[in-house]
Amino acid sequence: MKRIMIDKDRCNGCLNCSLACMAEHNPAGKSIYVLNLTDIRNESRNFIALDRSGKPTPIFCRHCGEPECVIACMSGAMSRDPATGRVTYHPEQCAACFMCVLSCPFGVLKADTAERKVIIKCDFCGERETPRCVENCPNRAIYLIEVSEE
Amino acid sequence: MSELTTCAVCPSADTILSQFIAGLEVETSHHRVESQKVKCGFGLQGVCCRLCTNGPCRITPTSPRGVCGASADTIVARNFLRAVAAGSGCYIHVVENAARNLKALAASHGEIKGPATLDKLAALFGIAAEDPYQKADQVADRVLGDLHRPSYEKMRLVEKLAYGPRLEQWRKLNILPGGAKSEVFDGVVKTSTNLNSDPLDMLLHCLRLGISTGLYGLTLTNLLNDILLGEPVIRQAPVGLRVIDTGFVNIMITGHQHSMFADLQAKLQTEAAASRARAIGAKGFRLIGCTCVGQDLQLRGEHYQTIFAGHAGNNFTSEAVLATGAIDLVVSEFNCTLPGIEPIAAEFMVRMICIDDLAKKANADLFQYDPETVADLSEYIIANAIQSYQKRRSKVNIRLADSHGDDGVVTGVSESSLRDFLGGTWKPLVELIAAGKIKGIAGVVGCSNLTAKGHDVFTVELTKELIQRDIIVLSAGCTSGGLENVGLMSPKAAALAGDNLREVCEALNIPPVLNFGPCLAIGRLELVAAEIAQFLGVDIPQLPLVLSAPQWLEEQALADGAFGLALGLPLHLAIPPAITGSELVTRVLTEDMVGLTGGRLILEDDVIKTADLLEEIIVAKRRGLGLE
Numbered sequence: 001m002k003r004i005m006i007d008k009d010r011c012n013g014c015l016n017c018s019l020a021c022m023a024e025h026n027p028a029g030k031s032i033y034v035l036n037l038t039d040i041r042n043e044s045r046n047f048i049a050l051d052r053s054g055k056p057t058p059i060f061c062r063h064c065g066e067p068e069c070v071i072a073c074m075s076g077a078m079s080r081d082p083a084t085g086r087v088t089y090h091p092e093q094c095a096a097c098f099m100c101v102l103s104c105p106f107g108v109l110k111a112d113t114a115e116r117k118v119i120i121k122c123d124f125c126g127e128r129e130t131p132r133c134v135e136n137c138p139n140r141a142i143y144l145i146e147v148s149e150e
Numbered sequence: 151m152s153e154l155t156t157c158a159v160c161p162s163a164d165t166i167l168s169q170f171i172a173g174l175e176v177e178t179s180h181h182r183v184e185s186q187k188v189k190c191g192f193g194l195q196g197v198c199c200r201l202c203t204n205g206p207c208r209i210t211p212t213s214p215r216g217v218c219g220a221s222a223d224t225i226v227a228r229n230f231l232r233a234v235a236a237g238s239g240c241y242i243h244v245v246e247n248a249a250r251n252l253k254a255l256a257a258s259h260g261e262i263k264g265p266a267t268l269d270k271l272a273a274l275f276g277i278a279a280e281d282p283y284q285k286a287d288q289v290a291d292r293v294l295g296d297l298h299r300p301s302y303e304k305m306r307l308v309e310k311l312a313y314g315p316r317l318e319q320w321r322k323l324n325i326l327p328g329g330a331k332s333e334v335f336d337g338v339v340k341t342s343t344n345l346n347s348d349p350l351d352m353l354l355h356c357l358r359l360g361i362s363t364g365l366y367g368l369t370l371t372n373l374l375n376d377i378l379l380g381e382p383v384i385r386q387a388p389v390g391l392r393v394i395d396t397g398f399v400n401i402m403i404t405g406h407q408h409s410m411f412a413d414l415q416a417k418l419q420t421e422a423a424a425s426r427a428r429a430i431g432a433k434g435f436r437l438i439g440c441t442c443v444g445q446d447l448q449l450r451g452e453h454y455q456t457i458f459a460g461h462a463g464n465n466f467t468s469e470a471v472l473a474t475g476a477i478d479l480v481v482s483e484f485n486c487t488l489p490g491i492e493p494i495a496a497e498f499m500v501r502m503i504c505i506d507d508l509a510k511k512a513n514a515d516l517f518q519y520d521p522e523t524v525a526d527l528s529e530y531i532i533a534n535a536i537q538s539y540q541k542r543r544s545k546v547n548i549r550l551a552d553s554h555g556d557d558g559v560v561t562g563v564s565e566s567s568l569r570d571f572l573g574g575t576w577k578p579l580v581e582l583i584a585a586g587k588i589k590g591i592a593g594v595v596g597c598s599n600l601t602a603k604g605h606d607v608f609t610v611e612l613t614k615e616l617i618q619r620d621i622i623v624l625s626a627g628c629t630s631g632g633l634e635n636v637g638l639m640s641p642k643a644a645a646l647a648g649d650n651l652r653e654v655c656e657a658l659n660i661p662p663v664l665n666f667g668p669c670l671a672i673g674r675l676e677l678v679a680a681e682i683a684q685f686l687g688v689d690i691p692q693l694p695l696v697l698s699a700p701q702w703l704e705e706q707a708l709a710d711g712a713f714g715l716a717l718g719l720p721l722h723l724a725i726p727p728a729i730t731g732s733e734l735v736t737r738v739l740t741e742d743m744v745g746l747t748g749g750r751l752i753l754e755d756d757v758i759k760t761a762d763l764l765e766e767i768i769v770a771k772r773r774g775l776g777l778e
Contacts, residue, residue: 015208019191022211032191033730033753038222040211113212138188 001085002124003147004134006058010141011048013056018044020136024125040113045122046133047108058142060133061108061122063087069100069109077119085147089121158184161604163611164635166554167463170391171470174549176494178469183600196226196728196735202343209731218344226732227349228341230708231356233727235337237709238359240485241367242297242330243508244406244670247519248374249293251409254521255378256287261416263380263453267373267566274310286377293370299329301336311365313680315689316717320361323746325354325716327362334359349734357747360712368673368713372564375446375670378409382564382667383452384571389634390555391467393460394476396548398436399427399539400459401531402477404468404491405484406670408446410505411437413524414481414531415447418457423532430540435532438477440468441486442668445630448561449667462555464598464631465703466605469494475548479535483519484509485706486628499542501534556637563624563664565677576685583694584777587650589620590768593675593719594663596699596707598628602724606632608700608757613638615761617662620648621768624678627669629701639665672710676717686775691718691748694771696764698722711751715739718748720767722760726753 021044023035036042046060063080067087070078077094080087096117101109112118125131134142160183162168171180192198197209199216207216207225215221220228255262262268262282272285275292279285296305304326309317320326327333337355340346376382394400403411415437417423424434437454439447439461447454448461462471465486471477472494480495483506492513495502502514505527510516517530572578582588594613602608609629616623617638625633633639638646644655647662655662666674683690697719699707714721729735730753739751754760772778 014190015192015210016188016190018210023191032189032194033726035191035195036733037192037195037197037209037211037731038214038733042211136188136191138190 001147002144003063003085004060004131004142005145006060007141007143008055008057010139011056011058012139013048014138015048016136016138017046017058017133017142018048020132021045024128024132043113043120045120059106059108060142061087062106063122063124068103068105072099072103074099086124087121088123089119091118094118160184160600161607163604163606163609163632164554166551167391167467167470167635168605170551170554174470174473176469176473176497177490178473178494179466179488179490179600180469180605182490192731194728195731196229197222197731199225199228201228201341220347223349223732223734224347226729226735227352228346230727230729230735231337231352232341233705234356234359234708234712235334235341237705237707238330238337238363238367239334240706241363241371241670241709242334244484245293245366245371245374246297246331247407248371248378248409249290249297251378251412251521252286252374253290253294254524256283256290259283262286262377264376264378267376267381271373271377275307290374293366293374297330297366299332301328301332303328305329305362305366308361308365311369312361313683313690316680319718319747320716323354323357325358325361327358330362330366333362349732350738353735353738356712357716359709360714360716363709364673364676364713364716368670368710369676370673371670372673375408378412379415380450380453382449382562382567384560384562384567385452386558387448387451387561388460388555388557389448389462389559391462391471391474391551392553392555393462394438394471394474394550395433395436395459396476396550397433398459399430399432399434399535400436400438400477401479401481401535402438402440402462402468402471403443403447404441404480404482404487405443405506405509406441406486406668407483407506408443410483410519411443411447414528415454415457417528417532419454426532426536430536432539435535438462438471440471441465442627442670443483445668446670449564449671450562452562461631461634463635464606464628466598466600466628467631467635472498472500474550475546476550478539478542479503479531480514481505481531482509482511482514485704487511498546499538501538503531503534555635556640558640558642559634559665560639560641560661561665561667563666564671565674565681568664568678569681576682580682580685582654586777587620587654588622589650589765590622590694590696590772591624592616592621592764592768593624593626593672593695593697594629594633594700595625595672595675595697596627596629596669596710597701597703598632599701599703599725602701602755606636606701608724609633610636610638611757612698612700612760613663614646615757616764617643617647617651619761619765620651621765622651623663624666624675625663626666626671626675628703630665630667633663634665638663669706669710672713676713679717679719688775689718689748692771692774694768694775694777696720696722696767698760698764700724700760715743715749715751716747720750720752720764722752722754722764724755724760
């Protein structure tokens with residue numbers, strides 16, 4: 001299975017990964033040109049925070065081996081596929097209790113900004129071979145590696 | 151798979167060229183596309199603002215305004231106007247130098263190579279002088295006077311140059327330009343930190359810059375060059391890397407300012423120059439055309455047959471031209487002189503001379519052009535070419551591509567030569583359009599880039615699609631460099647046209663794609679459009695005429711585009727300018743513009759859909775004229 005690795009030193013905070021994520025998940029189409037950057041319904045599943053010294057720090061879903069979000073979820077909306085290692089969110093089962101948000105050790109999960117009803121969660125870009133954020137990082141601050149099962 | 155090829159190069163519509171480039175040992179733009187393929191989304195959408203130190207600010211759904219409070223609309227409009235102003239400035243610089251050169255020619259009583267154009271302009275401007283040199287001097291003065299006016303004083307020649315109904319519309323919109331240079335200045339000032347924040351005002355300023363760019367930078371530059379260098383004459387000529395003959399001292403010129411080469415061309419044609427070349431074992435001198443100035447040389451090739459070898463290719467062919475090793479000197483004077491040629495020139499020991507500090511290349515010697523000292527400049531160029539030939543020829547590998555390009559390209563097409571070809575009137579063309587033999591006209595113009603599906607790929611595919619639909623294509627700019635090298639500008643290309651257009655082309659022995667030459671000649675297309683509109687007694691937006699700059703590249707193209715919109719034409723682009731981050735700016739340019747000038751921007755990155763759209767517009771315009 002594949003994991004996104006982060007090399008913080010290479011990140012210069014361009015936010016291209018966030019834009020790529022928004023474009024990939026935009027219901028209006030995947031082209032960057034149709035992405036409405038003033039519509040709060042377009043949300044990125046990743047973000048860049050600044051650390052204490054002001055250094056940009058990419059924050060991405062880890063698709064953890066023992067995911068706290070899955071453990072905390074009481075409705076079964078969060079599940080982990082043992083074969084792919086991906087942690088997936090199923091909105092139809094979600095009770096919007098936000099326990100997953102509270103329990104994520106990386107602070108990566110969030111409720112959607114417009115409605116506060118569903119969780120915004122990295123889906124590893126579904127069928128895409130390489131997640132679009134990785135593809136669009138000009139500095140290779142995020143990259144894919146193959147990891148062994150547990 | 152990729153390991154089997156020598157290196158990964160971007161695809162080109164010109165497959166012989168891409169094979170040649172793939173086999174090179176030097177790096178070109180075609181190689182670098184891959185490593186530059188990740189683009190910044192904020193940049194693409196135009197919502198990054200770097201105007202002050204609070205920034206760079208970028209618009210995102212959670213940060214909808216910059217620190218200063220500027221919205222996406224304001225940021226996009228500011229960035230766009232800055233780009234249009236810079237592009238306009240480039241063309242205005244070109245026409246200013248052409249006018250200076252005309253004035254110098256008048257003062258020195260040099261050869262007026264295009265007396266008919268001089269008389270035409272003098273009559274148009276209401277100049278009474280009988281003496282041709284006085285006439286030339288006054289024509290130049292009128293142009294320079296307008297260029298140097300303040301922005302609060304309207305330019306006077308606009309009224310003489312613009313097509314009547316357009317002039318009225320522009321007056322209504324209050325977009326008649328003041329002094330062309332001042333309009334560029336104002337465009338830049340408006341967009342400085344926390345000055346103008348009104349997107350509509352800034353877009354109207356873009357139209358104003360479009361008019362000054364179009365009428366002066368484009369149209370007038372051609373006409374002044376016609377006086378200085380001779381009027382285009384329709385002829386057939388070879389194009390592509392095949393025009394390079396190693397037996398000669400080869401000088402490649404790049405840029406846009408043909409008038410700067412008038413003296414050099416005259417000197418190179420002399421027996422004195424030829425004998426100097428023979429003295430070092432060469433057959434003579436040859437100018438190798440490259441970029442738009444090469445297109446302009448080709449357009450007037452009839453007058454320079456002994457020294458002009460032919461046009462090798464557009465901007466993204468120039469690195470390959472240099473990498474043949476057969477070029478002894480590069481003389482550059484303006485843009486589209488890629489920085490990428492510098493290391494190749496060093497590798498092949500090619501001397502580079504820049505003659506305009508506005509376009510100073512890092513490893514070129516600067517000999518600043520001045521009409522007063524042009525004879526010294528020509529001597530400097532000739533002497534350096536000879537020296538360079540002697541120094542390098544025994545030390546470099548030469549690698550030619552004789553199969554590249556095409557032989558019978560039809561060139562020398564201008565508003566005048568085309569009208570003459572048709573018997574001195576637009577009637578035959580209008581009749582063919584009325585009868586449906588030619589469905590309409592598409593200007594496929596502008597630049598070449600390596601991203602819209604590859605080098606010239608969109609341009610060539612779209613052109614093929616249009617001619618198949620019986621739409622005749624007129625081309626000017628780097629587009630024509632691509633189209634001619636793949637054979638679409640030779641009479642044999644008639645076979646690729648639809649049945650009706652094919653019949654017309656075969657009867658007249660013309661290609662379905664007409665070669666107007668450099669991007670400056672977009673001004674000639676405007677003259678063609680205005681003359682046809684006048685013949686029909688309609689306004690330009692009513693004509694079955696569309697524009698596409700599918701592979702536009704740079705700021706100058708945006709200024710050209712602003713002219714197209716001011717003329718009221720539908721203008722297609724395959725790559726959006728950085729405007730999509732603003733709904734307002736995008737809507738004004740793609741929809742509301744129709745209500746202002748009649749023009750509009752069409753953004754479409756699919757070839758077939760583009761051709762469908764352009765054909766639909768042409769059919770609708772035909773219906774409007776009662777032709778369907």
